[in-house]
Amino acid sequence: MxxxxxxxxxxxxxxxxxxxxxxxxxxxxxxxxxxxxxxxxxxxxxxxxxxxxxxxxxxxxxxxxxxxxxxxxxxxxxxxxxxxxxxxxxxxxxxxxxxxxxxxxxxxxxxxxxxxxxxxxxxxxxxxxxxxxxxxxxxxxxxxxxxxxxxxxxxxxxxxxxxxxxxxxxxxxxxxxxxxxxxxxxxxxxxxxxxxxxxxxxxxxxxxxxxxxxxQPTRLLITCEGMTNHTGTTPMNDRQDALVAIAGLISHVESAALQMNERQSIPVMATVSTIKASPNAMNMIPGQVVIGVDIRSTNADLKQEMVEVILSFIQHTEVKRSVTFHIETLADDPxxxxxxxxxxxxxxxxxxxxxxxxxxxxxxxxxxxxxxxxxxxxxxxxxxxxxxxxxxxxxxxxxxxxxxxxxxxxxxxxxxxxxxx
Amino acid sequence: MxxxxxxxxxxxxxxxxxxxxxxxxxxxxxxxxxxxxxxxxxxxxxxxxxxxxxxxxxxxxxxxxxxxxxxxxxxxxxxxxxxxxxxxxxxxxxxxxxxxxxxxxxxxxxxxxxxxxxxxxxxxxxxxxxxxxxxxxxxxxxxxxxxxxxxxxxxxxxxxxxxxxxxxxxxxxxxxxxxxxxxxxxxxxxxxxxxxxxxxxxxxxxxxxxxxxxxQPTRLLITCEGMTNHTGTTPMNDRQDALVAIAGLISHVESAALQMNERQSIPVMATVSTIKASPNAMNMIPGQVVIGVDIRSTNADLKQEMVEVILSFIQHTEVKRSVTFHIETLADDPxxxxxxxxxxxxxxxxxxxxxxxxxxxxxxxxxxxxxxxxxxxxxxxxxxxxxxxxxxxxxxxxxxxxxxxxxxxxxxxxxxxxxxx
The missing domain is CATH 3.40.630.10 (Zn peptidases)
Structure with a gap:
């Protein structure tokens, strides 16, 4: 012993x-x-x-x-x-x-x-x-x-x-x-x-x-294409700022996940974990932003629901902000x-x-x-x-x-x- | 001629x-x-x-x-x-x-x-x-x-x-x-x-x-410090996600500038033009995000008002999200x-x-x-x-x-x- x-x-x-x-x-x-x-x-x-x-x-x-x-x-x-x-x-x-x-x-x-x-x-x-x-x-x-x-x-x-x-x-x-x-x-x-x-x-x-x-994660690479322009000469109401468009999505992903988790017991985790803006210069409006989104749940349906929440928000934003989105699915494992x-x-x-x-x-x-x-x-x-x-x-x-x-x-x-x- | x-x-x-x-x-x-x-x-x-x-x-x-x-x-x-x-x-x-x-x-x-x-x-x-x-x-x-x-x-x-x-x-x-x-x-x-x-x-x-x-621009470098953590194991309601915190600020800067421009005739332009997230890895919650903000107006008071709008939002966000902000003024020319x-x-x-x-x-x-x-x-x-x-x-x-x-x-x-x- x-x-x-x-x-x-x-x-x-x-x-x-x-x-x-x-x-x-x-x-x-x-x-x-x-x-x-x-x-x-x-x-x-x-x-x-x-x-x-x-x-x-x-x-x-x-x-x-x-x-x-x-x-x-x-x-x-x-x-x-x-x-x-x-x-x-x-x-x-x-x-x-x-x-x-x-x-x-x-x-x-x-x-x-x-x-x-x-x-x-x-x-x-x-x-x-x-x-x-x-x-x-x-x-x-x-x-x-x-x-x-x-x-x-x-x-x-x-x-x-x-x-x-x-x-x-x-x-x-x-x-x-x-x-x-x-x-x-x-x-x-x-x-x-x-x-x-x-x-x-x-x-x-x-x-x-x-x-x-x-x-296992569902991972999306989402690109938002707006229009690069001068920060000092482009009126606030005449911009296609890809970073402002993406900012709305980042906030929405969090609040949608929180809401889903209040509704049911199996958690879903959704994170915008990576971001890259172009041209990323102090005097230029971001014309392109690429983000990585990591979505996890042991319930595959909840992951899919989150993907649909994102798609819906993107469609709304495309109309509202005259930007375009492209989504690439990097992983979608059950x-x-x-x-x-x-x-x-x-x-x-x-x-x-x-x-x-x-x-x-x-x-x-x-x-x-x-x-x-x-x-x-x-x-x-x-x-x-x-x-x-x-x-x-x-x-x-x-x-x-x-x-x-x-x-x-x-x-x-x-x-x-x-x-x- | x-x-x-x-x-x-x-x-x-x-x-x-x-x-x-x-x-x-x-x-x-x-x-x-x-x-x-x-x-x-x-x-x-x-x-x-x-x-x-x-x-x-x-x-x-x-x-x-x-x-x-x-x-x-x-x-x-x-x-x-x-x-x-x-x-x-x-x-x-x-x-x-x-x-x-x-x-x-x-x-x-x-x-x-x-x-x-x-x-x-x-x-x-x-x-x-x-x-x-x-x-x-x-x-x-x-x-x-x-x-x-x-x-x-x-x-x-x-x-x-x-x-x-x-x-x-x-x-x-x-x-x-x-x-x-x-x-x-x-x-x-x-x-x-x-x-x-x-x-x-x-x-x-x-x-x-x-x-x-x-x-001439007023330029701020704003750092948000949250907590890096695993995207798959950190509950949505127990995060200090610096990118979500910054996303709210990006949206707020735009809407505040739009409101200011409705109110008076001299325009103010405020742009979050650069962004860098760390660790910027697909499976990690962003623990630190640094943004560059470019603020312009021919009225120095309006630029200062925008800075104060940002400071106020940051204070609110620090309390709400348990993150901390640091602001560096890169330029503030009249x-x-x-x-x-x-x-x-x-x-x-x-x-x-x-x-x-x-x-x-x-x-x-x-x-x-x-x-x-x-x-x-x-x-x-x-x-x-x-x-x-x-x-x-x-x-x-x-x-x-x-x-x-x-x-x-x-x-x-x-x-x-x-x-x-």
Whole structure:
């Protein structure tokens, strides 16, 4: 057996180890981008931790790092994990929490002398964040056979290095990356723990969020064409100012989303997140403005309703302001539903463990959204302070990490009893 | 004498000559930036035209090109002119119209065998446009002793060439540029003809605009600080979205200016002309937005009222949205009043010549705004099609150019009668 104190201490030490630091308080946060030496160094620590726990390790051809508690080659395998890469100046919990709690769950089971009859695999997926190449979850996409190599090979980072080059520079071979795909019988199921990156758990004082569905964004690129003209000579009532036209849309998107959320329980989030005005000169009326709109909900109908709200506003504005709009749909992916049985088991286990829990949706994408397309999958959230993430101030306390680890240990244990948990 | 047909033909030929082209219809317009070979080539054509008219030419140490109808060294001099440089892909009338009509006025007077008793000086000021170095009216500033050489010497163009280097590359000497300043007795007065760069004359079907005052901009750089957060995990009612906050301000600036213009006769123009959002990433709520606001009116009180409207809205928004604003005043120059006596004489002459005219304000800056600080100065507008300027579609018909030339010729003639016109 292991005491709670020792376990909390081990969690803190392992958290530092995976973050390659002696102090989680880093004013500039952690910059450990996908397919960099920093990510590889974290994967090296993953191997050290795994080996200390008596697990077998291997890296696949996409750079995903695996650790397996292998008990029987012919038995099924329960997989768990997340990722170790971060955004630029990110936090030390996004991703790390999922890998760390999986290891901690194994540590708990091993301390209890638990004898699994199914294999347990822990994974650190490579390059989950889109921060470097603008595309997310490269490693888990490869495992799930969802990676379109032609489409992503030549995406560049800010230094002009392509994804293909970065993968090759990591000691891998881009030509082999598809070999990371696993057969359907490789896993019985997959489970991921992640920090919430929102404030719902903190506000409702819940220990655990059991995720029902993952919202995938609908993304629009909206261009408004007005007329560039001199700011000093063009009367206010004789302008086709594209920025004023877009400003109305920005305000309308927010107020429409707020109204929709008052009306029904599943939230829709709509954000004008990018903007570029031309000519963007102090003495010229903006003649063209391009904005990016990110719309999310686990209810696809609500996303579509928001798109229609935008279309309607645009039509009205075209008439009112003599401007023209052009809309390009960059993404329109349906929400991913997670396994309902796994949610049920997790909810029961929370009660048994005296952990308060709630069913909730995920507004952000995670490796689990790829895994869910291939294997029954679950996603658990633990609270993070003030919902702050992708930021040096990201923080989750050790108790929350311990709660996740205990729940995962109980889940592994439970699944060992059932033929298919 | 010269027939109207011949004069119109001469105006068309000289327009082509000053624009260094055989065809005014140029899809990419004219790119004749200050202190470039293109501007020098136009100045060379200025000299050819001047010499054909029997005028003496000289270049000053700021690169301004002068042509003088010298009748008496001890007599006073009436100066007229504008500039020959353009913006990138600009039109062939902005600036050129003022030089061309001044030459045409001399041609009319010479054809009439007019014998002036005062000298007449025609000028093409160097580098009037801010397009190359971000600062306007370099040449006329030098003539007026208003050029702060320390402040502008190292301003760079898009190729990294400094103003100082560009001046030296033009065969001038930066160290001598201040020597272009002229004594107060150099001129009795200055008059500039310019295309309106607005639609007021076209809409009211007036031949001539007699400018009362030149609006100089008040320019604000407004930063809104909110909180960057994930677009998918941050509830709509728990955001500090700097872009939504700024969008409200953009709309408010327009509606407040429209209201102010309904209330009183002197227009105020307020434009949010530049915008930059951070992090400007598709999945992040904008945490910081910086906008540039350009406010113009020939009534300084109205500009101040608009600033106060903005301050009031910002205070309200800070409370409502938990964002903070920071305002930097980049410019706050008072309007330039033009000489009231000159306006009166010009209005009388318009009646005599059967030209319809109106008193109006200039929203844009011109060389006359510097000259007005040193000498009694006048500024005349002629219509340009649809108010389009700084664009290849810029166009003013020959009749409007002829109207300007006739008015200027009449003005030169009138001033010869009076001791000080």
């Amino acid at each position: 292991i005491t709670i104190e020792n376990l909390l201490h081990w969690i803190q030490e392992t958290l530092l180890q995976l973050n390659l630091t002696n102090d989680m308080n880093q004013p500039k946060g952690f910059s450990r981008l996908g397919y960099t030496k920093e990510e590889q160094d974290a994967h090296e620590q993953f191997r050290v931790i795994a080996q200390n726990l008596g697990l077998e390790t291997h890296q696949d051809s996409a750079g995903n790092q695996w650790a397996v508690w292998k008990v029987d080659e012919n038995a099924s395998t329960i997989a768990a994990g997340s990722h170790l890469d971060t955004v630029y100046n990110g936090g030390g919990y996004d991703g790390v929490a999922g890998v760390l709690t999986a290891f901690a769950a194994v540590k708990i089971l091993k301390a209890k002398q638990f004898k699994p009859v199914k294999n347990i695999a822990i994974v650190a997926f490579a390059c989950e964040e889109s921060a470097r190449f603008g595309v997310s979850t490269i490693g888990s996409k490869a495992v799930c056979g969802l990676l379109n190599t032609d489409r992503v090979a030549n995406l560049k980072d800010t230094n002009g290095i392509t994804l293909q080059e970065a993968v090759n520079d990591s000691g891998l071979n881009w030509q082999d990356i598809q070999e990371a795909e696993l057969a359907t019988d490789a896993f019985e199921q997959f489970i991921e723990i992640h920090i919430e990156q929102g404030r719902l758990l903190e506000k409702t004082r819940k220990d655990i969020g059991i995720v029902r569905a993952i919202a 929400p991913i539903q997670l396994d309902i049985n796994i949610q049920g088991v997790l909810a029961e286990l929370c009660e048994e463990l005296n952990l308060s829990s709630m069913i909730m949706d995920s507004g952000a994408g995670h490796d689990a959204m790829n895994m869910a397309k291939r294997w029954p999958s679950g996603l658990l959230f633990i609270p993070c302070r003030q919902g702050i993430s992708h930021h040096p101030d990201e923080y989750t306390d050790s108790q929350s990490l311990l709660n996740g680890a205990k729940l995962l240990a109980a889940y592994f244990s439970k699944c060992n009893e059932a033929p298919s948990c | 010269i027939t109207i047909e011949n004069l119109l033909h001469w105006i068309q030929e000289t327009l082509l000559q000053l624009n260094l082209t055989n065809d005014m219809n140029q899809p990419k317009g004219f790119s004749r930036l200050g202190y470039t070979k293109e501007e020098q080539d136009a100045h060379e054509q200025f000299r050819v035209i001047a010499q054909n008219l029997g005028l003496e030419t000289h270049q000053d140490s700021a690169g301004n090109q002068w042509a003088v109808w010298k009748v008496d060294e001890n007599a006073s001099t009436i100066a007229a002119g504008s500039h020959l440089d353009t913006v990138y892909n600009g039109g062939g009338y902005d600036g050129v119209a003022g030089v061309l009509t001044a030459f045409a006025a001399v041609k009319i007077l010479k054809a009439k065998q007019f014998k002036p008793v005062k000298n007449i000086a025609i000028v093409a000021f160097a580098c009037e446009e801010s397009a190359r170095f971000g600062v306007s009216t370099i040449g006329s500033k030098a003539v007026c002793g208003l050029l702060n050489t320390d402040r502008v010497a190292n301003l760079k163009d898009t190729n990294g060439i400094t103003l100082q280097e560009a001046v030296n590359d033009s065969g001038l000497n930066w160290q001598d540029i201040q020597e272009a300043e002229l004594a107060t007795d150099a001129f009795e007065q200055f008059i500039e003809i310019h295309i309106e760069q607005g639609r007021l004359l076209e809409k009211t079907r007036k031949d001539i605009g007699i400018v009362r005052a030149i609006a 309007p330039i009043q033009l000489d009231i006596n000159i306006q009166g004489v010009l209005a009388e002459l318009c009646e005599e010549l059967n030209l319809s005219s109106m008193i109006m304000d200039s929203g844009a800056g011109h060389d006359a705004m510097n000259m007005a600080k040193r000498w009694p100065s006048g500024l005349l507008f002629i219509p340009c099609r649809q108010g389009i300027s700084h664009h290849p579609d810029e166009y003013t018909d020959s009749q409007s150019l002829l109207n300007g030339a006739k008015l200027l010729a009449a003005y030169f003639s009138k001033c010869n009668e009076a001791p000080s016109c």
